[in-house]
Amino acid sequence: MQSGSSPSSAASVPSYTTRAGVDVSEMESKQAEYMRLDRCILVNRKDEAIGSATKQDCHLNTVIRAGKGLHRAFSVFLFNSKGELLLQRRAKEKPTFPLRWTNTCCSHPLYGTPEAEEEGHRGVKRAAIRKLDDELGILGIEESDLHFLTRVHYCGMSDGKWGEHEIDHLMFCQKDVDVKPNPNEIDSIKYVTPDQLREEFKIAGQEPEHLTPWFQMIAEQLLFGWWENGRLAEVIAAGGIGPEEEKKIRELTLADKPDTFIPKDTP
Numbered sequence: 001m002q003s004g005s006s007p008s009s010a011a012s013v014p015s016y017t018t019r020a021g022v023d024v025s026e027m028e029s030k031q032a033e034y035m036r037l038d039r040c041i042l043v044n045r046k047d048e049a050i051g052s053a054t055k056q057d058c059h060l061n062t063v064i065r066a067g068k069g070l071h072r073a074f075s076v077f078l079f080n081s082k083g084e085l086l087l088q089r090r091a092k093e094k095p096t097f098p099l100r101w102t103n104t105c106c107s108h109p110l111y112g113t114p115e116a117e118e119e120g121h122r123g124v125k126r127a128a129i130r131k132l133d134d135e136l137g138i139l140g141i142e143e144s145d146l147h148f149l150t151r152v153h154y155c156g157m158s159d160g161k162w163g164e165h166e167i168d169h170l171m172f173c174q175k176d177v178d179v180k181p182n183p184n185e186i187d188s189i190k191y192v193t194p195d196q197l198r199e200e201f202k203i204a205g206q207e208p209e210h211l212t213p214w215f216q217m218i219a220e221q222l223l224f225g226w227w228e229n230g231r232l233a234e235v236i237a238a239g240g241i242g243p244e245e246e247k248k249i250r251e252l253t254l255a256d257k258p259d260t261f262i263p264k265d266t267p
Contacts, residue, residue, distance in 0.1 A: 067265030137180030
């Protein structure tokens with residue numbers, strides 16, 4: 001698929017209009033199923049597993065503001081052989097942050113499955129492989145293709161009802177792939193250079209709903225230092241950014257957006 005192209009014709013996209021704060025019963029059927037049935041891995045600030053909860057319960061703003069529902073997530077940053085980063089624009093059906101541009105793939109490992117394994121970051125890598133296929137139709141990714149970098153702890157409110165509060169496991173992958181986006185998950189895709197991504201930030205300065213908060217935090221505060229001036233090749237060759245960085249959990253916020261502050265009662 002060409003950069004910036006739509007994943008499908010308008011005729012194949014479900015008839016659905018994004019509305020802020022809708023109940024699960026009003027969501028598109030597949031997204032509602034994920035909210036009701038998927039069980040996320042609850043963690044504390046140290047990313048230690050402490051239980052599970054449905055995706056629905058983890059993403060309620062009332063739960064997030066109470067310092068509950070913190071769960072494990074992952075974010076993949078996939079680059080082609082030219083060093084361009086694949087971005088996706090989330091589908092209008094998504095319960096949180098619909099129609100915003102973000103990194104290649106971001107989701108959750110599932111509780112009670114092999115995706116919960118922590119040794120060698122195998123669980124989040126398995127989850128990433130599953131979702132790269134599910135969202136983007138990307139096949140042929142192996143665990144060895146995914147290079148774990150570090151973890152970030154962030155929060156963000158999508159609307160009056162739903163939000164995100166996650167410890168996000170960040171992974172790089174560099175591989176030329178065929179992309180066949182799932183229209184239920186993705187509105188459009190494009191590859192960008194570092195300078196082109198900076199242009200996206202300029203748009204976000206005028207249009208606050210242009211980017212997802214986690215992507216904006218990670219990109220502004222961390223990504224460019226791992227990507228530019230030959231660093232991408234070094235990170236891929238090394239398989240990450242070092243064992244000390246792997247142990248870290250950085251708390252990220254956006255200074256001008258109070259709803260990205262970490263709830264103080266989070267255990």
